Structures are given as C-alpha cells and as structure tokens.
Amino acid sequence: MMIAGLIWAGLGLAGCQTIPRYDQGPPAFYDGVETRLLDDDLVNFIVQMSGAATTSNVEDYAKCAAAQYALIRGYGFARHVRTNVYEEGGIWRGDAVYTISPSLPLGSQTIDAEVIVAACQDNGIPTV
Template sequence: MRATRPLAALTATGLLAGLGACAPSGDAAAGQAAFKPSYRGIETRLLSGDLVNFRVAMSGARGLPDVEAYAACAAAQYALIRGYGFARHVRTNVDEQGGVWKADAVYTISPALPRGISTLDAEVVVADCAAQGIPTV
C-alpha cells in the first residue's frame, strides 16, 4: 500500500485533533485491541537551508494518521533543536509492507509562522507528542 498525503492535509490543528482521535475512549476502548505501537526510528536529512526530509518507521500503526503523526513529531522537535518555532508540511509519502509503516516526509522549518495552511507550531506539537507517547528526534 502506498499513499501520498496532499499538502493541505496536515495542519497543526489537524495533527492535534488527529493525535487526540488516536486514543480510544470510554466503551470504544473496551471493544478494541490496545494500541501498542513500536516506533522504529527517525532518519533526518537536511536537503537545503530550511528544507528537511524525515523518514520514520513504525509497526502497530492503526493507519496512515499514526505514521504521519510520528513524522510530524519528528519535524516539530527538529525545528526546536535548530532554534526555530515552526514547520510547514510539504509532502508525505507513506508505504506499508508486512505491518511496518514507513513515511518519507518533507518539511520546511522557520523562525516565524510560514505562509500556508499546513503549518506546525513546534512547541505545541512537541508537547502533544509527549502527551501521546510519540517519540521525537
């Protein structure tokens, strides 16, 4: 299975809503198997000054949003490490084989809120990732 998420599909608000939706609540949790992801690592490559490629892999994902969230968490933490406060999603390609999900994502990082609708406030996203138990860079 190979999927590409369009540019406008991932925003800070969408990511946070998606991460919150990942945890089953109430009676739904009783009827579902426990979510037990295995995060298999993050590879980061600087493509040019502010353009960064993140490759992540995980097993136990429930679907595309889980692996996309892992890549977004990596991008947000990387932006903070570099002294920037924001990231903008450019594209994410996702592939799943044998239960291992892989994402190849590209983000720009910047000190100020970039133009566009697929932006991440790095501090907010990293805090939410920590609350959700999603590792970062």
C-alpha cells in the same frame, strides 16, 4: 529490513494539528527516524513504525519529528510539504518533507513546534 542511519528512539511524538490518542488497539512501536537536510530550511524525515493502525499514525510520527527538529535548530515553526506512507509486512514507513522557519510560514499546513512537541509527549509519540 531497517533503514540505514536510523536514530532509534523510545519516546512519543505528535503534530500541531490535533493528534489522536493511541490508547486503544494494539500498541504502536516507533522504530526510528532518519533526518536528511535537503536545504537550509527544507528537511526530509524518514520514519518507521510497526503496530500502526492507520497512515495517520505514521504521519503524526513524522510531524512530531519535524516539530522537535525545528526546535533543535532554534526555529519555532514548520510547514508540511508532503508525506508518503507505505506498509509492507506490518512495517510502516513514512517519507515526509517539512520546511522549518523562525516565524510562522505562509500556508495552510503550518505547525507551532512547541505546541506539537508537547502534544507528542502527551500522546507518547517520540521526537527526534
């Protein structure tokens, strides 16, 4: 069953941390991203994919969406708050929350949006 309001994309995404290449094993399909603004700088990303090898694949997809979203909103950085990943019948879903900001936020799980979007493109992971 598809998540209502999904934005279907066929691009590639990646996150600020090192993103593994997915050129080994079965192909991954990035089935869409739903973006929910929770507050001015707090955003929820619901991602769906099939063919994921690990939960890290789904987490990277969400990270790529967060990085692109930050750039779209005119911000350069994001900070990971949490990601929950689950799989059912070969369909993987991720529920991630990020804060976005114009300057480097405090915390250990921060990402530089431009760097992550470039890595996502290099690795074939879609962005918003």
